[in-house]
Amino acid sequence: MRGLVARAADAPLRVESIEVPATGPGQVRVRIRASGVCHSDLSMADGTLAAPYPLLLGHEAAGVVEEVGDGVHRVAPGDHVVLNWAPACRSCWFCRHDEPWLCRRNGAPAVARGHTLDGRPLHVTLGLGALAEQVLVPQEAAVAVPADLPFPAAALLGCAVLTGVGAVRRTAGVAPGDSVAVIGLGGVGLSAVAAARAAGAGVVIGVDVSPAKAELAAAAGATDFLLADDSLVRAVRGLTGGRGADHAVECVGRAATIRTAWQSTRRGGQVVVVGMGGKDDIVGLSALDVFHSARTLCSSVYGSSDPDRDVPELARAVLDGTLDLSYLVTDRATLDEVPEAFARMARGEGARTVVQFD
Ligand code: APR
Numbered sequence: 001m002r003g004l005v006a007r008a009a010d011a012p013l014r015v016e017s018i019e020v021p022a023t024g025p026g027q028v029r030v031r032i033r034a035s036g037v038c039h040s041d042l043s044m045a046d047g048t049l050a051a052p053y054p055l056l057l058g059h060e061a062a063g064v065v066e067e068v069g070d071g072v073h074r075v076a077p078g079d080h081v082v083l084n085w086a087p088a089c090r091s092c093w094f095c096r097h098d099e100p101w102l103c104r105r106n107g108a109p110a111v112a113r114g115h116t117l118d119g120r121p122l123h124v125t126l127g128l129g130a131l132a133e134q135v136l137v138p139q140e141a142a143v144a145v146p147a148d149l150p151f152p153a154a155a156l157l158g159c160a161v162l163t164g165v166g167a168v169r170r171t172a173g174v175a176p177g178d179s180v181a182v183i184g185l186g187g188v189g190l191s192a193v194a195a196a197r198a199a200g201a202g203v204v205i206g207v208d209v210s211p212a213k214a215e216l217a218a219a220a221g222a223t224d225f226l227l228a229d230d231s232l233v234r235a236v237r238g239l240t241g242g243r244g245a246d247h248a249v250e251c252v253g254r255a256a257t258i259r260t261a262w263q264s265t266r267r268g269g270q271v272v273v274v275g276m277g278g279k280d281d282i283v284g285l286s287a288l289d290v291f292h293s294a295r296t297l298c299s300s301v302y303g304s305s306d307p308d309r310d311v312p313e314l315a316r317a318v319l320d321g322t323l324d325l326s327y328l329v330t331d332r333a334t335l336d337e338v339p340e341a342f343a344r345m346a347r348g349e350g351a352r353t354v355v356q357f358d
Protein backbone atom coordinates (compact mmCIF):
# COMPACT_ATOMS: atom_id res chain seq x y z
CA MET A 1 0.00 0.00 0.00
CA ARG A 2 0.97 3.65 -0.33
CA GLY A 3 1.72 5.87 2.67
CA LEU A 4 3.53 9.10 3.56
CA VAL A 5 6.94 8.44 5.10
CA ALA A 6 9.56 10.56 6.88
CA ARG A 7 12.94 8.82 6.46
CA ALA A 8 14.72 11.17 8.88
CA ALA A 9 14.03 14.37 10.82
CA ASP A 10 13.50 17.18 8.31
CA ALA A 11 14.10 14.92 5.28
CA PRO A 12 11.77 15.51 2.31
CA LEU A 13 8.55 13.51 2.76
CA ARG A 14 7.73 10.91 0.15
CA VAL A 15 4.79 8.67 -0.65
CA GLU A 16 6.30 5.20 -0.48
CA SER A 17 5.23 1.64 -1.16
CA ILE A 18 4.88 -0.14 2.19
CA GLU A 19 4.47 -3.78 3.14
CA VAL A 20 1.74 -4.38 5.75
CA PRO A 21 1.88 -7.65 7.73
CA ALA A 22 -1.01 -10.15 7.90
CA THR A 23 -3.85 -9.26 10.29
CA GLY A 24 -3.00 -10.95 13.60
CA PRO A 25 -5.23 -12.06 16.50
CA GLY A 26 -7.11 -9.14 18.05
CA GLN A 27 -6.11 -6.86 15.16
CA VAL A 28 -8.17 -5.12 12.50
CA ARG A 29 -7.21 -3.78 9.09
CA VAL A 30 -9.00 -0.57 8.18
CA ARG A 31 -9.19 0.98 4.71
CA ILE A 32 -8.69 4.70 5.26
CA ARG A 33 -11.29 7.01 3.68
CA ALA A 34 -10.23 10.35 5.20
CA SER A 35 -7.14 11.42 7.10
CA GLY A 36 -6.49 14.85 8.63
CA VAL A 37 -3.16 16.65 8.51
CA CYS A 38 -2.37 17.50 12.17
CA HIS A 39 0.44 19.63 13.54
CA SER A 40 1.80 16.71 15.58
CA ASP A 41 2.63 14.93 12.29
CA LEU A 42 4.55 17.99 11.14
CA SER A 43 6.35 18.13 14.51
CA MET A 44 7.41 14.49 14.13
CA ALA A 45 8.40 14.93 10.51
CA ASP A 46 10.57 17.98 11.17
CA GLY A 47 12.12 16.65 14.40
CA THR A 48 10.43 19.09 16.84
CA LEU A 49 9.11 15.95 18.55
CA ALA A 50 11.69 13.17 18.71
CA ALA A 51 10.54 10.05 16.86
CA PRO A 52 12.13 6.91 15.43
CA TYR A 53 12.62 6.83 11.64
CA PRO A 54 11.65 5.77 9.08
CA LEU A 55 8.20 6.83 10.22
CA LEU A 56 4.80 6.42 8.57
CA LEU A 57 2.88 9.64 9.38
CA GLY A 58 -0.78 10.24 10.24
CA HIS A 59 -3.01 9.68 13.27
CA GLU A 60 -6.33 11.50 12.62
CA ALA A 61 -8.44 9.28 10.42
CA ALA A 62 -11.57 7.31 9.71
CA GLY A 63 -12.34 4.44 7.39
CA VAL A 64 -14.01 1.09 6.87
CA VAL A 65 -13.00 -2.18 8.53
CA GLU A 66 -11.76 -4.50 5.82
CA GLU A 67 -10.51 -7.52 7.73
CA VAL A 68 -10.54 -8.69 11.35
CA GLY A 69 -8.19 -11.14 13.07
CA ASP A 70 -9.12 -14.01 15.40
CA GLY A 71 -10.91 -12.99 18.58
CA VAL A 72 -12.05 -9.58 17.32
CA HIS A 73 -15.47 -8.74 18.80
CA ARG A 74 -15.61 -4.92 18.80
CA VAL A 75 -16.07 -4.41 15.06
CA ALA A 76 -16.82 -6.37 11.91
CA PRO A 77 -15.88 -5.94 8.24
CA GLY A 78 -17.86 -3.09 6.70
CA ASP A 79 -18.13 -1.10 9.93
CA HIS A 80 -17.26 2.59 9.73
CA VAL A 81 -14.70 3.48 12.38
CA VAL A 82 -12.81 6.44 13.81
CA LEU A 83 -9.26 5.63 14.86
CA ASN A 84 -8.18 6.18 18.48
CA TRP A 85 -4.45 6.86 18.91
CA ALA A 86 -4.54 6.13 22.65
CA PRO A 87 -6.52 2.90 23.07
CA ALA A 88 -6.87 2.09 26.78
CA CYS A 89 -5.88 -1.26 28.29
CA ARG A 90 -8.68 -0.90 30.90
CA SER A 91 -6.56 -2.62 33.54
CA CYS A 92 -3.60 -0.37 34.49
CA TRP A 93 -3.72 2.04 37.44
CA PHE A 94 -4.71 5.03 35.24
CA CYS A 95 -7.47 3.13 33.46
CA ARG A 96 -8.85 1.84 36.76
CA HIS A 97 -8.87 5.42 38.08
CA ASP A 98 -10.89 6.78 35.15
CA GLU A 99 -7.97 8.41 33.33
CA PRO A 100 -7.78 6.14 30.27
CA TRP A 101 -6.09 8.92 28.23
CA LEU A 102 -3.05 8.38 30.47
CA CYS A 103 -3.08 4.58 29.96
CA ARG A 104 0.29 3.10 30.73
CA ARG A 105 0.62 1.47 27.33
CA ASN A 106 0.33 4.76 25.39
CA GLY A 107 2.50 7.83 25.00
CA ALA A 108 5.15 6.64 22.54
CA PRO A 109 5.25 8.92 19.47
CA ALA A 110 5.65 5.89 17.24
CA VAL A 111 5.53 2.12 17.53
CA ALA A 112 6.41 -0.84 15.33
CA ARG A 113 3.46 -2.88 14.05
CA GLY A 114 5.41 -5.07 11.68
CA HIS A 115 5.26 -2.77 8.64
CA THR A 116 8.36 -2.69 6.46
CA LEU A 117 9.82 -0.30 3.91
CA ASP A 118 12.38 -1.81 1.52
CA GLY A 119 12.55 -4.75 3.93
CA ARG A 120 13.45 -2.51 6.90
CA PRO A 121 11.18 -1.95 9.94
CA LEU A 122 8.91 1.06 9.57
CA HIS A 123 7.43 2.77 12.65
CA VAL A 124 3.88 4.11 12.63
CA THR A 125 2.87 7.43 14.21
CA LEU A 126 0.99 7.05 17.52
CA GLY A 127 0.38 3.40 16.71
CA LEU A 128 -1.65 4.26 13.60
CA GLY A 129 0.30 5.60 10.60
CA ALA A 130 -2.92 6.82 9.02
CA LEU A 131 -1.65 9.02 6.17
CA ALA A 132 -1.82 5.80 4.21
CA GLU A 133 -4.30 3.65 2.34
CA GLN A 134 -4.71 1.25 5.28
CA VAL A 135 -3.89 0.84 8.94
CA LEU A 136 -3.34 -2.32 10.95
CA VAL A 137 -4.31 -1.70 14.59
CA PRO A 138 -5.43 -3.48 17.75
CA GLN A 139 -9.23 -3.68 17.80
CA GLU A 140 -9.31 -1.26 20.76
CA ALA A 141 -8.08 1.49 18.40
CA ALA A 142 -11.22 1.22 16.25
CA VAL A 143 -14.34 3.06 17.47
CA ALA A 144 -17.48 2.27 15.46
CA VAL A 145 -19.53 5.25 14.26
CA PRO A 146 -22.77 5.55 12.24
CA ALA A 147 -22.30 4.91 8.51
CA ASP A 148 -24.01 8.20 7.59
CA LEU A 149 -21.32 10.28 9.34
CA PRO A 150 -19.22 11.87 6.56
CA PHE A 151 -15.64 10.54 6.58
CA PRO A 152 -13.86 13.95 6.77
CA ALA A 153 -15.81 14.90 9.91
CA ALA A 154 -15.27 11.42 11.35
CA ALA A 155 -11.51 11.73 10.80
CA LEU A 156 -11.31 15.03 12.69
CA LEU A 157 -13.24 13.56 15.63
CA GLY A 158 -10.27 11.23 16.16
CA CYS A 159 -7.79 13.98 17.08
CA ALA A 160 -8.40 17.72 16.66
CA VAL A 161 -12.05 17.79 17.71
CA LEU A 162 -11.80 15.29 20.57
CA THR A 163 -8.72 17.14 21.85
CA GLY A 164 -10.00 20.71 21.53
CA VAL A 165 -13.54 19.99 22.74
CA GLY A 166 -12.31 17.77 25.57
CA ALA A 167 -9.79 20.37 26.76
CA VAL A 168 -12.62 22.86 27.24
CA ARG A 169 -15.39 20.57 28.50
CA ARG A 170 -13.49 17.98 30.47
CA THR A 171 -10.08 19.37 31.44
CA ALA A 172 -11.07 23.00 32.01
CA GLY A 173 -14.71 22.42 32.87
CA VAL A 174 -15.73 25.73 31.30
CA ALA A 175 -19.04 26.89 32.81
CA PRO A 176 -21.73 29.30 31.54
CA GLY A 177 -20.57 32.91 31.82
CA ASP A 178 -16.84 32.05 31.98
CA SER A 179 -14.32 33.94 29.88
CA VAL A 180 -11.98 31.84 27.71
CA ALA A 181 -8.95 32.78 25.62
CA VAL A 182 -7.82 30.22 23.03
CA ILE A 183 -4.28 30.74 21.75
CA GLY A 184 -3.54 29.15 18.36
CA LEU A 185 -6.43 28.65 15.95
CA GLY A 186 -5.64 25.52 13.99
CA GLY A 187 -7.90 22.48 13.94
CA VAL A 188 -7.42 21.98 17.68
CA GLY A 189 -7.86 25.61 18.77
CA LEU A 190 -10.92 26.23 16.58
CA SER A 191 -12.53 23.13 18.11
CA ALA A 192 -11.78 24.57 21.55
CA VAL A 193 -13.40 27.89 20.55
CA ALA A 194 -16.55 26.08 19.36
CA ALA A 195 -16.73 24.04 22.57
CA ALA A 196 -16.28 27.12 24.77
CA ARG A 197 -19.15 28.86 23.02
CA ALA A 198 -21.31 25.74 23.24
CA ALA A 199 -20.56 25.52 26.99
CA GLY A 200 -22.07 28.99 27.42
CA ALA A 201 -18.86 30.96 27.92
CA GLY A 202 -19.63 34.68 27.79
CA VAL A 203 -16.40 35.93 26.26
CA VAL A 204 -14.48 33.65 23.91
CA ILE A 205 -11.31 35.26 22.59
CA GLY A 206 -9.53 33.63 19.67
CA VAL A 207 -5.83 34.52 19.46
CA ASP A 208 -3.43 33.87 16.60
CA VAL A 209 -0.36 35.34 14.91
CA SER A 210 -2.09 35.09 11.57
CA PRO A 211 -4.71 37.82 10.87
CA ALA A 212 -6.32 35.47 8.36
CA LYS A 213 -7.62 33.41 11.29
CA ALA A 214 -10.08 36.14 12.34
CA GLU A 215 -12.76 34.88 9.98
CA LEU A 216 -12.34 31.25 11.06
CA ALA A 217 -12.48 32.32 14.71
CA ALA A 218 -15.82 34.03 14.08
CA ALA A 219 -17.14 30.99 12.21
CA ALA A 220 -16.23 28.81 15.20
CA GLY A 221 -18.12 31.14 17.56
CA ALA A 222 -15.45 33.43 19.03
CA THR A 223 -16.83 36.70 20.39
CA ASP A 224 -13.49 38.43 19.77
CA PHE A 225 -10.27 37.92 17.82
CA LEU A 226 -6.90 39.30 18.89
CA LEU A 227 -3.53 39.20 17.17
CA ALA A 228 -0.75 37.69 19.26
CA ASP A 229 1.47 40.77 19.47
CA ASP A 230 2.99 42.84 22.29
CA SER A 231 -0.37 44.36 23.21
CA LEU A 232 -2.15 41.01 23.57
CA VAL A 233 -2.16 40.63 27.34
CA ARG A 234 -3.47 44.16 27.81
CA ALA A 235 -6.12 43.58 25.15
CA VAL A 236 -7.31 40.36 26.84
CA ARG A 237 -7.60 42.21 30.15
CA GLY A 238 -9.59 44.92 28.37
CA LEU A 239 -12.17 42.31 27.31
CA THR A 240 -12.34 40.65 30.75
CA GLY A 241 -13.04 43.40 33.26
CA GLY A 242 -9.36 44.24 33.61
CA ARG A 243 -8.68 40.84 35.25
CA GLY A 244 -7.68 38.43 32.51
CA ALA A 245 -9.55 35.35 31.29
CA ASP A 246 -10.91 32.65 33.62
CA HIS A 247 -9.33 30.04 31.32
CA ALA A 248 -6.60 30.24 28.71
CA VAL A 249 -6.23 27.26 26.40
CA GLU A 250 -2.84 27.00 24.68
CA CYS A 251 -3.14 25.21 21.32
CA VAL A 252 0.28 25.96 19.77
CA GLY A 253 2.82 23.90 21.70
CA ARG A 254 5.57 26.41 22.55
CA ALA A 255 7.01 27.79 25.78
CA ALA A 256 6.41 31.36 24.58
CA THR A 257 2.68 30.77 24.03
CA ILE A 258 2.36 28.92 27.35
CA ARG A 259 3.73 32.09 28.96
CA THR A 260 1.30 34.21 26.96
CA ALA A 261 -1.55 31.98 28.14
CA TRP A 262 -0.31 32.34 31.72
CA GLN A 263 -0.23 36.13 31.50
CA SER A 264 -3.66 36.28 29.82
CA THR A 265 -5.31 34.53 32.75
CA ARG A 266 -6.79 36.26 35.81
CA ARG A 267 -5.57 35.67 39.35
CA GLY A 268 -6.92 32.28 40.37
CA GLY A 269 -7.53 31.38 36.73
CA GLN A 270 -6.55 28.28 34.82
CA VAL A 271 -4.08 27.64 32.00
CA VAL A 272 -4.66 24.48 29.97
CA VAL A 273 -1.78 23.40 27.73
CA VAL A 274 -3.03 21.41 24.75
CA GLY A 275 -0.13 21.99 22.35
CA MET A 276 2.69 19.48 22.29
CA GLY A 277 6.01 21.30 22.50
CA GLY A 278 9.66 20.29 22.37
CA LYS A 279 11.61 18.89 25.30
CA ASP A 280 14.22 21.69 25.19
CA ASP A 281 11.69 24.54 25.03
CA ILE A 282 11.67 25.68 28.67
CA VAL A 283 8.80 27.64 30.26
CA GLY A 284 10.06 30.29 32.71
CA LEU A 285 7.82 31.48 35.56
CA SER A 286 9.00 33.42 38.59
CA ALA A 287 8.49 31.75 41.96
CA LEU A 288 6.76 34.87 43.26
CA ASP A 289 4.41 34.98 40.26
CA VAL A 290 3.47 31.31 40.68
CA PHE A 291 2.52 32.01 44.29
CA HIS A 292 0.91 35.40 43.89
CA SER A 293 -1.12 34.65 40.76
CA ALA A 294 -2.84 31.63 42.38
CA ARG A 295 -3.23 30.24 38.86
CA THR A 296 -3.50 26.59 37.93
CA LEU A 297 -1.29 25.30 35.11
CA CYS A 298 -2.27 21.92 33.71
CA SER A 299 -2.16 20.05 30.45
CA SER A 300 -4.84 18.21 28.55
CA VAL A 301 -3.84 14.93 26.94
CA TYR A 302 -6.31 13.83 24.23
CA GLY A 303 -8.83 16.24 25.77
CA SER A 304 -9.04 14.10 28.96
CA SER A 305 -11.39 12.02 26.81
CA ASP A 306 -12.37 8.40 26.56
CA PRO A 307 -12.84 7.96 22.81
CA ASP A 308 -15.07 4.89 23.30
CA ARG A 309 -17.55 7.11 25.11
CA ASP A 310 -16.88 10.53 23.57
CA VAL A 311 -16.39 9.84 19.85
CA PRO A 312 -19.89 8.30 19.44
CA GLU A 313 -21.33 11.24 21.41
CA LEU A 314 -19.57 13.78 19.15
CA ALA A 315 -20.68 11.79 16.09
CA ARG A 316 -24.31 12.10 17.22
CA ALA A 317 -23.82 15.85 17.72
CA VAL A 318 -22.48 16.19 14.15
CA LEU A 319 -25.40 14.18 12.75
CA ASP A 320 -28.10 16.08 14.65
CA GLY A 321 -26.56 19.43 13.64
CA THR A 322 -25.51 20.61 17.11
CA LEU A 323 -21.79 20.32 16.25
CA ASP A 324 -20.87 22.02 12.99
CA LEU A 325 -17.45 21.03 11.67
CA SER A 326 -17.91 22.36 8.14
CA TYR A 327 -15.66 25.41 8.62
CA LEU A 328 -12.84 23.22 9.97
CA VAL A 329 -12.06 21.54 6.66
CA THR A 330 -10.61 24.31 4.54
CA ASP A 331 -8.50 22.20 2.18
CA ARG A 332 -8.60 18.78 0.50
CA ALA A 333 -5.50 17.02 -0.75
CA THR A 334 -4.08 13.79 -2.06
CA LEU A 335 -1.30 11.98 -0.19
CA ASP A 336 1.27 13.49 -2.55
CA GLU A 337 0.04 16.97 -1.67
CA VAL A 338 0.49 16.61 2.12
CA PRO A 339 3.91 18.37 2.10
CA GLU A 340 2.12 21.45 0.67
CA ALA A 341 -0.46 21.12 3.45
CA PHE A 342 2.36 21.13 6.02
CA ALA A 343 3.77 24.25 4.40
CA ARG A 344 0.35 25.96 4.65
CA MET A 345 0.17 24.89 8.28
CA ALA A 346 3.63 26.31 9.01
CA ARG A 347 2.50 29.63 7.46
CA GLY A 348 -0.66 29.64 9.61
CA GLU A 349 -3.02 29.36 6.63
CA GLY A 350 -6.41 27.61 6.68
CA ALA A 351 -7.77 25.28 9.34
CA ARG A 352 -7.54 21.58 8.45
CA THR A 353 -6.46 19.79 5.29
CA VAL A 354 -8.10 16.40 4.85
CA VAL A 355 -6.74 13.70 2.56
CA GLN A 356 -9.57 11.70 1.00
CA PHE A 357 -9.26 8.21 -0.45
CA ASP A 358 -11.75 6.39 -2.69
N1 APR B 1 0.79 32.89 19.04
C1 APR B 1 -0.48 32.57 18.65
N2 APR B 1 -0.74 31.68 17.68
C2 APR B 1 0.28 31.07 17.10
C3 APR B 1 1.63 31.34 17.46
C4 APR B 1 1.86 32.30 18.48
N3 APR B 1 3.09 32.62 18.86
N4 APR B 1 2.43 30.56 16.69
C5 APR B 1 1.63 29.85 15.89
N5 APR B 1 0.33 30.15 16.12
C6 APR B 1 -0.87 29.62 15.47
C7 APR B 1 -0.69 29.30 14.00
O1 APR B 1 -0.82 30.46 13.19
C8 APR B 1 -1.85 28.31 13.77
O2 APR B 1 -3.04 28.97 13.43
O3 APR B 1 -1.21 28.38 16.06
C9 APR B 1 -2.03 27.64 15.14
C10 APR B 1 -1.61 26.19 15.19
O4 APR B 1 -2.46 25.49 14.34
P1 APR B 1 -2.01 24.17 13.53
O5 APR B 1 -0.62 24.34 13.04
O6 APR B 1 -3.09 23.88 12.55
O7 APR B 1 -1.95 23.06 14.70
P2 APR B 1 -3.04 22.02 15.27
O8 APR B 1 -3.07 20.81 14.43
O9 APR B 1 -4.31 22.74 15.58
O10 APR B 1 -2.32 21.58 16.64
C11 APR B 1 -2.04 22.51 17.66
O11 APR B 1 -1.94 20.86 19.38
O12 APR B 1 -2.08 18.57 19.17
C12 APR B 1 -1.22 19.64 19.33
O13 APR B 1 0.85 18.96 18.31
C13 APR B 1 -0.27 19.78 18.16
O14 APR B 1 1.07 21.39 19.23
C14 APR B 1 0.08 21.22 18.23
C15 APR B 1 -1.20 21.88 18.73
Ligand code: ZN
Nearest residue numbers: 038040060159
Ligand atom coordinates in the same frame (compact mmCIF):
# COMPACT_ATOMS: atom_id res chain seq x y z
ZN1 ZN C 1 -3.26 15.14 16.21
